[in-house]
Amino acid sequence: MVPRIFLSFRKPDSRWMRDRVYRALSDRLGAHEIFKSGQSIPPGADFAEILRRQAAECELMCVLIGPRWLDARDEDGVRLLDRAHDWVRLEIATALRAGNRVVPVLLGDATMLPGASALPADIAELARLQFLRVPETHLPDGLEHLGDAVTALLSDTDTDTDPAVEPGHSTAPAADPEPSMTMTAHVSGGGSAYQAARDQTIRLA
Template identity: 35%
Template sequence: MHEFFINYRTQDGKEAARTFDAELSNRFGTDSVFRAQKSIAPGTKWVDMLVGGVRRCRVLLALIGTDWVDAPHQKRPGRRALTDPKDWVRREIEEAFAAGALVVPVLLGRQMAQLDPLRLPASLKPLADCQYERYTTRTAEADLTRLGDRLVRQVPDLASLDRRVSGAKAEAKQRPGSLETRTSRQSGGIGAVNGDVGSFVNEAHGPLHTGSGDQLNGPRINGDGTNYVAGDNRGGIRQRFGGSQRPGNDR
């Protein structure tokens, strides 16, 4: 299935179509873009390929140049090609509307005016109401990046094909300070993790204190006049309580 179908007139949109094909293929994969000259294999029925390609696409990009509306009919002098129901530029757009694809008019050049619905056949009048994008050779990279970003937001399924997003995620993982899940070979002690995570401990087998202040180990006896012993005590503990003796004890 082709996600994008590039619709254009040879007279004023051929070069732009190649650029769109190249950039969108680079970002979403070459199989995601249908362009007649590239996508129709020798010997196949090109009519079936065109109609099938349009009906299965998610987005049709109608590249509209200065001659798009007034392009002359090749076999009928004095008539516009767009007025002929058999005109393939017209038929592809009609098929896209009928199939429920997202149809995006792309105005080629800064001087290209918005479409006038009064100059369009009835079946194409909705095209004048579709929000358009603008493309110029001078700002080609920025224009196509913006278009791709917007289409990903409008057609969520495109996100899984978007190599730009995958590349950004991979780059973010390599930045200093980023936190990743890693397998540690440390058998003990305290190690530092990149970033503001703090400390981690692997296989601690004894008393541990990672904060501030004194560390107390071993048994502790609370009370007046007592001592506490930390560590392994091997001797006795002598305590003296001044000023008091038990009855019957003269020591």
């Protein structure tokens, strides 16, 4: 069974907070529902194939963004995000191309969502997606709110298909048949909502 939630993160960035996020979501939903590369890829497995497949098939990708996420660099001073084979970039681009719901999760009180101009073109859409924040100063409340939001988003994914119409129980006589029109609403699963404010969290419909 493919885990429903993919945690995308950069290893040197906010490790203790992302570990708290992982534990909180695992306690809430079960560890089998959360894909985190360090825990979810067995020894000897083809990690590249697993990462691509999980990113493409997840229902929800949480992109954990801390203070060092955007500007982390390699030993030559090249920004990691600018490398074509940066795994964080590849994970996000794969999920976006697949039409999966992607939610930036800002770790800490002051972390800002990067602007589109600061991101490579294949993940620039990330800058337009509404985010959640896990503040360090109110961490327990922030983790609880994150769990509530993620649970609701997964429930929303479950109900994206049109519900079956149940037969009515009215005893009134049937009216003469009249021409009818069927309307179908197509709901986007991408969740590409523009953010109204820098520190606004996801508002669930």
